[in-house]
Amino acid sequence: MNSPTQGTDLFAPYQLGPLHLKNRMVMAPLTRSRAEPGNVPSQMAPEYYSQRAGAGLIVTEATQASPAGQGYIATPGIHSDDQIAGWKKVTDAVHAAGSHIYLQLWHVGRISHPDFLNGELPVAPSAIAPRGVQTYTADGLKDIPTPRALDTGEVPQIVEQFRQGAQNAQAAGFDGIEVHGANGYLLDQFLEDSTNQRTDQYGGSVENRARLLIEVADAVASVCGSDRVGVRLSPGSAFNDMRDSHPQQTFSYVVEELARKDLAYLHLIESSQRPCEHPIPDLSAHYFRTLYPGTLIVAGGFDLERANRVLQAGVADLVAFGQLFLANPDLPERFRRRAPLNVPKRETFYGGGAEGYIDYPTMQQGPLSGVQVQV
Numbered sequence: 001m002n003s004p005t006q007g008t009d010l011f012a013p014y015q016l017g018p019l020h021l022k023n024r025m026v027m028a029p030l031t032r033s034r035a036e037p038g039n040v041p042s043q044m045a046p047e048y049y050s051q052r053a054g055a056g057l058i059v060t061e062a063t064q065a066s067p068a069g070q071g072y073i074a075t076p077g078i079h080s081d082d083q084i085a086g087w088k089k090v091t092d093a094v095h096a097a098g099s100h101i102y103l104q105l106w107h108v109g110r111i112s113h114p115d116f117l118n119g120e121l122p123v124a125p126s127a128i129a130p131r132g133v134q135t136y137t138a139d140g141l142k143d144i145p146t147p148r149a150l151d152t153g154e155v156p157q158i159v160e161q162f163r164q165g166a167q168n169a170q171a172a173g174f175d176g177i178e179v180h181g182a183n184g185y186l187l188d189q190f191l192e193d194s195t196n197q198r199t200d201q202y203g204g205s206v207e208n209r210a211r212l213l214i215e216v217a218d219a220v221a222s223v224c225g226s227d228r229v230g231v232r233l234s235p236g237s238a239f240n241d242m243r244d245s246h247p248q249q250t251f252s253y254v255v256e257e258l259a260r261k262d263l264a265y266l267h268l269i270e271s272s273q274r275p276c277e278h279p280i281p282d283l284s285a286h287y288f289r290t291l292y293p294g295t296l297i298v299a300g301g302f303d304l305e306r307a308n309r310v311l312q313a314g315v316a317d318l319v320a321f322g323q324l325f326l327a328n329p330d331l332p333e334r335f336r337r338r339a340p341l342n343v344p345k346r347e348t349f350y351g352g353g354a355e356g357y358i359d360y361p362t363m364q365q366g367p368l369s370g371v372q373v374q375v
């Protein structure tokens with residue numbers, strides 16, 4: 001491995017396409033389910049994101065490119081003028097606070113409910129329901145029905161929704177777009193064979209199953225240039241009832257195809273959730289690094305020491321932090337001083353108001369009552 005990153009640490013700057021990042025820390029995309037009516041970003045969102053502008057790069061919570069792409073209550077969109085205006089306040093606040101921000105663009109596919117879709121069924125590559133998965137609607141937790149398989153003729157509309165979403169994100173002032181190809185949502189559903197039993201050009205071979213993801217990445221790049229496009233993948237994750245018969249081949253193919261596209265980055269979630277497979281395939285970032293010479297972001301349970309180890313080994317160029325950034329607006333400064341960290345409060349992850357959103361204290365503000373501190 002001959003990464004230019006080798007030997008560096010989290011506090012070294014990094015050139016990400018046209019963006020100069022002040023450090024190697026990324027705020028991971030985090031759904032917070034606090035959008036306002038019309039799925040407009042919360043009025044608190046500019047404060048929430050700018051509080052975390054110590055990150056070299058912020059990736060927003062997953063944001064639906066179209067109304068059909070929604071699967072949970074109060075997730076923001078980027079398909080209406082009000083949503084674009086709401087996001088503009090966020091990008092302005094983050095830029096004023098000295099960081100850069102990408103929008104994570106998604107379509108949930110089968111992980112949805114007719115309540116979000118005017119009574120229509122969710123769409124997916126094939127009519128296969130996720131087992132044991134529910135979603136939060138306005139009336140609480142509901143079972144997810146068996147989705148409807150998209151007609152071949154409908155697939156270009158999905159690509160167009162992502163392209164339009166990217167154009168809207170550009171209008172809202174984002175520095176780039178992260179295509180959400182992870183965690184069992186629509187693009188991942190096409191990619192992995194447990195959810196894709198199509199017989200057209202979007203199913204069957206890995207080339208066919210990867211086609212939609214690649215078309216979406218190209219469409220988004222046609223709007224803002226490939227050096228402002230990232231793609232997130234989660235090889236090995238069983239979240240949302242995902243499996244693949246040959247995950248190493250599937251993800252190797254995709255990673256190699258993406259490597260040809262000169263993207264801003266590939267963002268891998270490392271995970272050990274997949275039920276035991278024999279022999280256990282190597283789905284680590286270390287393995288995929290050998291296939292991907294461009295900028296690699298890794299996420300998944302990182303702390304300061306582990307992050308510095310992967311950077312120093314040259315396995316990744318940037319490291320994303322999810323729950324730690326959620327609970328520590330000044331995470332980079334805390335890491336720099338090796339200060340104690342606030343512990344994330346799970347009960348306020350999704351929905352609600354300011355509590356657990358914009359009230360996690362900085363080091364100067366001291367510990368929040370009821371929030372434990374870990375050293």
Ligand SMILES: Cc1cc2nc3c(=O)[nH]c(=O)nc-3n(C[C@H](O)[C@H](O)[C@H](O)COP(=O)(O)O)c2cc1C
Pocket residue numbers: 028029030031032060061062104180182183232269299300301302320321322323324349350
């Ligand atoms: C509350 C919460 C919301 C999340 N929302 C998203 C999301 O919108 N998009 C996404 O790709 N991953 C999402 N994730 C996954 C995180 O981005 C990250 O990959 C995961 O939390 C592992 O990193 P960590 O151990 O540093 O938290 C979410 C995770 C949490 C805890």
